[in-house]
Amino acid sequence: MDRHASPAALRAAMRSGAFTDNTSGFAPGHVQCNLVILPDAFAGDFLRFCQANPKPCPLLAISPSPGDPTLPALGDIDVRNDLPRYRVFEDGEVTTEALSIADRWQSDFVAFALGCSFSFEEALLADGLEVRNVSLDCNVPMYRTNIPCAPAGPFRGEMVVSMRPFRAADAIRAIQVCTRFPAVHGAPVHLGDPALIGIDNLDAPDYGDPVPVAADELPVFWACGVTPQIALAHARPPVAITHSPGCMLVTDLNNSRLAVL
């Protein structure tokens, strides 16, 4: 698949089952999203969870009504087939991966599209900064922290963060660049000593791949879209569906439109 194909062409290929891969680097310039689908009985509390925790859960769009699989604010989208790959959760645990969820769709499902780090990584790269996981062509390292999220109903848990190392002057610039993009995790939440947020060993991420941090670099930590999966594990809804890691919802929105300035 051509990386520069339009978002609509990419989604058509996903819908037909021709594209089932990681979406990193595809449709550059366009917003990609984390997806969370829940029964309507859990949707109100999850919406409050997102509102109370905007850095890990920046909500970009929500289903027009329960059972409606479209997200018109983000493009001509059917969330049942327009992602490459899904994860199905039962009682808060992953039980299945699937290429389509059409056969599992329920009339009470509500879909949430949340901002994703791909957008701010693109802004960092466009600014001339090196993003280590991009340079190394690996997944970003992610860690569970001791930073509590604000609870909402059954949704609670600690924040998950992603880490990218920078020299101090570049870390300051990265903070400035990401401050313009609150809808895709915004400014970092921590930098420097990982132990201060409950991370024991940078070389052993809880998700993704480790990356080297040079002696003259600081680890810089951003709130991460994996956080909702921790909240799902606490809330234990009978069924929930998310994108599969790295296999995101590709939208028609331009990344630059998310800049607040």
Add this chain to the structure above:
Amino acid sequence: MDRHASPAALRAAMRSGAFTDNTSGFAPGHVQCNLVILPDAFAGDFLRFCQANPKPCPLLAISPSPGDPTLPALGDIDVRNDLPRYRVFEDGEVTTEALSIADRWQSDFVAFALGCSFSFEEALLADGLEVRNVSLDCNVPMYRTNIPCAPAGPFRGEMVVSMRPFRAADAIRAIQVCTRFPAVHGAPVHLGDPALIGIDNLDAPDYGDPVPVAADELPVFWACGVTPQIALAHARPPVAITHSPGCMLVTDLNNSRLAVL
């Protein structure tokens, strides 16, 4: 003297010799400036030095013409008498302190008013952040670094920085707040390991007073208005005049007017 007196009333008291003190905390909300006065033969190179090094030398105003002691952009100001206290340099070295420079004024003098950290400290405090040197009622610690300034004619030298400690989340917020104020040193230039910018010992500042840095805090470093004095020492003009440390030019400008956003 009433700390809340107007800038014009404060300058009148300085002009009459009734106020000869540090201006920190006076006329809150108003911009205070570093002052550098040079013979016109050096003014062009110093102007280029400021343009090339805007973080340590953010130029807010310059004399309308050589020999003119006013700075109409900043208020009804006569730079010969309207500061509490001056330093006179000969061949780049401090030789005298003076309460007025009326008797030393030359027809070829050009005055430069540069932004000062008081403005961004006020913005940090207004945001609810603790500024250690303000809490401790002492001078901010300042350090010579190994960060070279861009040279211009005879003006050159390393950047001087001021340091304020913050926990990481507050350091990130401080970067955001100060980014709005490029005319008063703007965002920090470094944070974390002092050795990376040539500072051996935080407890032994080159200027000002040491402040404690807690185990869970990062030292955060801003470009400092003392930098021009290093450049003066290199350029060795036959005569130059600056404000005395902490005894600044109080202007009519509102700090909030310097915010770029």
